[in-house]
Amino acid sequence: MGRSILVGFVCLLTASTVSAQQADNRSIIGAGNEFLSAGSFAIRMGQYDEGIRLTHLGLTRYQPSREDRAAAYSNLCAAHAGKGEADLAIPFCDESLRMSVRNWRAYSNRAYAHFLNGRLASATSDLELAAAINPDAKQVLQLRGMINEVGLRPRVIMEDHQ
Amino acid sequence: MLLLAACSAPGQAQQDGSTDEGVIDPRDTWTCVLYGNPALGDERVLLSFAPDQSTLMAKPSVDEARPWAPLSRWQVEDEILSFRDSRTGRDFQANLRRSTLGGEWRTLNTLGGWWCSEAGEEVDLGIFAAAEDESRAMLAPLIPAVMATPAYPRQAIREAVEGRVVLCFVVDPTGELRDPEFVELSDEIFRATSLDALMSSKYQPWLDRVNAAPRPGCRSFIFQLDRIF
Numbered sequence: 001m002g003r004s005i006l007v008g009f010v011c012l013l014t015a016s017t018v019s020a021q022q023a024d025n026r027s028i029i030g031a032g033n034e035f036l037s038a039g040s041f042a043i044r045m046g047q048y049d050e051g052i053r054l055t056h057l058g059l060t061r062y063q064p065s066r067e068d069r070a071a072a073y074s075n076l077c078a079a080h081a082g083k084g085e086a087d088l089a090i091p092f093c094d095e096s097l098r099m100s101v102r103n104w105r106a107y108s109n110r111a112y113a114h115f116l117n118g119r120l121a122s123a124t125s126d127l128e129l130a131a132a133i134n135p136d137a138k139q140v141l142q143l144r145g146m147i148n149e150v151g152l153r154p155r156v157i158m159e160d161h162q
Numbered sequence: 163m164l165l166l167a168a169c170s171a172p173g174q175a176q177q178d179g180s181t182d183e184g185v186i187d188p189r190d191t192w193t194c195v196l197y198g199n200p201a202l203g204d205e206r207v208l209l210s211f212a213p214d215q216s217t218l219m220a221k222p223s224v225d226e227a228r229p230w231a232p233l234s235r236w237q238v239e240d241e242i243l244s245f246r247d248s249r250t251g252r253d254f255q256a257n258l259r260r261s262t263l264g265g266e267w268r269t270l271n272t273l274g275g276w277w278c279s280e281a282g283e284e285v286d287l288g289i290f291a292a293a294e295d296e297s298r299a300m301l302a303p304l305i306p307a308v309m310a311t312p313a314y315p316r317q318a319i320r321e322a323v324e325g326r327v328v329l330c331f332v333v334d335p336t337g338e339l340r341d342p343e344f345v346e347l348s349d350e351i352f353r354a355t356s357l358d359a360l361m362s363s364k365y366q367p368w369l370d371r372v373n374a375a376p377r378p379g380c381r382s383f384i385f386q387l388d389r390i391f
Contacts, residue, residue, distance in 0.1 A: 124391075152387040152389055155314075155386045157384040158382070158383055158384075159382045160306065161197040162204075
């Protein structure tokens with residue numbers, strides 16, 4: 001998988017939380033939890049291991065809110081997916097979605113993890129859930145293109161009319 | 163109703179069916195192909211547009227005893243020829259500014275195309291009285307020598323865009339294609355690849371045949387995506 005694709009999906013990380021009925025579009029700006037915000041930044045920069053370490057610190061040393069924990073788990077999911085560890089990533093996305101069902105980034109991250117595992121139907125299903133919450137998200141459109149490239153077989157039928 | 167206002171008077175049409183102004187005079191008998199009907203496939207018919215605006219269609223394989231069926235009266239408005247086949251519900255249209263007579267047909271739920279070449283003087287209203295006369299009415303088909311397949315644009319795959327392109331063109335006796343024209347283009351994304359493929363194609367030459375005039379042809383490209391998961 002090319003680096004450009006990974007960079008695109010690292011952008012998924014800056015998720016935060018929501019009130020129950022709103023899409024989650026906030027980033028963690030950790031006035032109270034610098035570890036989570038530093039972890040998010042590190043993951044966004046492609047430093048996945050450091051990002052994972054900092055995020056775990058943020059989750060254990062402080063008592064983040066439910067919303068921040070949901071975002072942090074989504075970030076861990078994205079970081080592991082960015083490392084190509086799809087099987088490690090998916091449980092974090094599951095946990096994030098258990099806490100915040102409207103977290104479109106977690107759906108999108110899990111879709112990417114499924115895509116890495118070749119489970120295109122599951123990836124599409126999660127991507128549709130993400131798109132239902134935030135249809136214009138660049139990450140959603142980008143991942144849909146990647147799934148289509150792998151999962152659609154092109155065919156051209158030619159007919160002469162004479 | 164305007165009747166062929168932009169066309170020349172009957173009998174003044176040039177040999178290739180067009181006028182000096184580049185507007186086709188339809189008043190003649192034409193060998194035509196109707197395509198796009200999923201049930202019938204390509205239909206080879208004769209169309210006759212009479213000066214009194216009556217329109218006749220002959221389909222050799224259907225009824226040899228009464229080959230000519232009347233259609234609606236043809237009319238021309240803003241250089242668009244139109245007529246209707248009430249039996250099949252098809253509304254035909256043709257832009258007479260094009261290089262060959264032809265265009266599209268529509269029903270309520272189907273869209274197709276048609277194009278024609280001049281049938282020649284040997285065609286008359288009784289041409290299908292005997293089955294063996296059919297060969298006189300229909301030109302021998304063009305035989306492809308090279309048929310290039312268009313590449314499916316990557317961006318179209320990413321965006322899951324399917325579509326259909328119909329290009330009409332002229333084939334020289336050498337088999338080379340020229341004057342391509344888009345009759346249908348469902349999405350701009352398919353323009354370049356369709357045109358590239360068409361112009362890379364070639365037909366078998368027919369220099370040794372009696373009829374050495376260039377001939378029109380059309381080719382459709384249907385771009386489809388099959389989900390494999």
